[in-house]
Amino acid sequence: MLNYCLFPLILSKAGFDPKISSFFSNYLIGRKTQYLWNDFISYFFNVDVGVGQDFALSPILSALYISLIFHIFEKRSKNLNIPVSFLFFIDDGLLVSQEKSFEKTNAFLFCSYNIILSLLNQF
Numbered sequence: 001m002l003n004y005c006l007f008p009l010i011l012s013k014a015g016f017d018p019k020i021s022s023f024f025s026n027y028l029i030g031r032k033t034q035y036l037w038n039d040f041i042s043y044f045f046n047v048d049v050g051v052g053q054d055f056a057l058s059p060i061l062s063a064l065y066i067s068l069i070f071h072i073f074e075k076r077s078k079n080l081n082i083p084v085s086f087l088f089f090i091d092d093g094l095l096v097s098q099e100k101s102f103e104k105t106n107a108f109l110f111c112s113y114n115i116i117l118s119l120l121n122q123f
Contacts, residue, residue, distance in 0.1 A: 007024055007025075007065060008021040008024060010067075010068055011024065011064065013068060014067065014068065031047045032044040032045065032046055033045065033047050063088070068123075069120065069123060070086060073086060074086075076115050077115065082111055082115075083097065084096065086116075095113065097112075
């Protein structure tokens with residue numbers, strides 16, 4: 001689930017023009033929706049989080065949103081000499097370690113997982 005109130009800060013930190021940040025703020029923040037089911041119409045409610053899968057910008061927003069975490073992860077794993085790569089497929093991720101021993105591979109993947117988990121919790 002993406003917090004759109006945080007998104008303009010991410011764009012700013014990534015160096016995007018303030019106009020782009022303003023566009024996404026105006027487009028995403030403060031959105032409301034309601035549901036219609038037969039004769040029932042719900043009240044309006046806020047939808048300032050999440051990216052719908054049928055939403056055209058979903059892959060782009062997801063990648064931009066999580067790119068900051070990947071950047072920090074890459075720096076931390078490099079500083080700790082952890083030879084692990086991270087592949088991201090919009091809604092799925094994969095940690096890759098190619099060590100010759102199972103013990104080393106397992107240790108590197110375990111450490112990497114904990115770094116990413118920590119970053120996501122802080123994020």
